[in-house]
Amino acid sequence: MTSSTTIPHELIQVLRTAQAVTVLTGAGVSAESGLPTFRDAMTGLWSAYRPEDLATPAAFQRQPRLVWEWYAWRRSLAAQSHPNPAHHALVAMEQHVPAFMLVTQNVDNLHQRAGSRNVIELHGNLERVTCSVEHVVIEQWDAQTGVPPACPRCGSFLRPDVVWFGETLPALAFEQAIAATTHCDLFFSIGTSGVVEPAASLPRLAAQAGAAVVILNLDVTPYQRDGIFHLHGPAGTLLPDLVRRTWPDV
Numbered sequence: 001m002t003s004s005t006t007i008p009h010e011l012i013q014v015l016r017t018a019q020a021v022t023v024l025t026g027a028g029v030s031a032e033s034g035l036p037t038f039r040d041a042m043t044g045l046w047s048a049y050r051p052e053d054l055a056t057p058a059a060f061q062r063q064p065r066l067v068w069e070w071y072a073w074r075r076s077l078a079a080q081s082h083p084n085p086a087h088h089a090l091v092a093m094e095q096h097v098p099a100f101m102l103v104t105q106n107v108d109n110l111h112q113r114a115g116s117r118n119v120i121e122l123h124g125n126l127e128r129v130t131c132s133v134e135h136v137v138i139e140q141w142d143a144q145t146g147v148p149p150a151c152p153r154c155g156s157f158l159r160p161d162v163v164w165f166g167e168t169l170p171a172l173a174f175e176q177a178i179a180a181t182t183h184c185d186l187f188f189s190i191g192t193s194g195v196v197e198p199a200a201s202l203p204r205l206a207a208q209a210g211a212a213v214v215i216l217n218l219d220v221t222p223y224q225r226d227g228i229f230h231l232h233g234p235a236g237t238l239l240p241d242l243v244r245r246t247w248p249d250v
């Protein structure tokens with residue numbers, strides 16, 4: 001197991017010759033865009049709350065206005081932020097690898113804004129809103145109907161199109177993520193604490209399927225195994241460095 005903030009030459013060789021690369025990302029990839037991660041203490045008016053207490057169906061049931069306003073705040077934060085060098089390095093990696101799949105736990109839309117194309121949204125996307133009863137995406141609604149606004153079709157509350165704790169992941173997205181994880185030469189887990197299931201099991205599934213695994217994270221994560229690469233440091237520095245050294249023509 002290598003644990004370093006420098007890029008092992010062996011990893012550069014593996015990435016340069018890889019035919020299929022799958023990347024799992026978490027909130028740490030967006031940290032250098034200024035977006036708070038789930039482990040960061042909530043700030044300002046949200047400092048009294050924990051994300052895992054607000055990102056649940058029960059919280060929405062109990063306090064729909066509070067949950068809707070929390071997501072509206074996060075949506076505005078994401079809209080004011082910009083993709084950082086980590087996002088851009090993953091776009092460059094996608095352009096150089098024959099079969100590349102990006103599986104993200106993030107709902108901030110920054111991978112898509114950076115230009116990543118093969119993106120699997122495991123936990124949904126803040127940019128989309130659905131009817132909380134019909135579960136269909138709603139593009140337009142009358143803000144005068146209240147907070148949360150009412151579905152123009154059935155009058156129920158609208159909600160963010162994200163997966164809350166206790167909700168199942170979108171079946172197709174999860175199937176695609178499993179397929180990409182078990183059919184790749186090289187699997188990266190980047191900027192995630194590796195706590196939330198079922199996403200947290202993907203690195204182990206990749207290793208069991210024979211892929212080389214890289215855990216790139218600022219802090220140590222629960223997934224510590226021999227035979228995998230551990231890169232400790234900021235994704236916004238390590239990923240561009242890895243891409244530059246793997247494909248010097250970039």
Ligand code: BV8
Nearest residue numbers: 026027028037038039105166191192193196197218219235
């Ligand atoms: C499910 C969208 C089947 C919403 C998210 C009891 C009852 C019900 C369920 C459970 C239960 N016990 C366990 C479960 C399963 C539960 C779970 O795993 N809970 C955890 C807390 C134990 N999972 C679920 O409920 C999932 N569904 O299992 O369905 C089911 C159904 C019913 C009953 C049982 C089972 C659904 C989980 C999805 C939840 N939605 N997000 C929203 O965004 O508001 S999860 C959310 O937190 C994120 O999407 C992400 O997935 C997760 C963790 O966040 P991370 O991305 O890892 O961020 P974090 O802050 O944790 O870490 C950031 C890391 O980055 C840190 O390590 C840091 O060191 C690093 N970092 C920071 N800066 C940088 C950096 N790294 C590099 N560079 C930097 N610059």
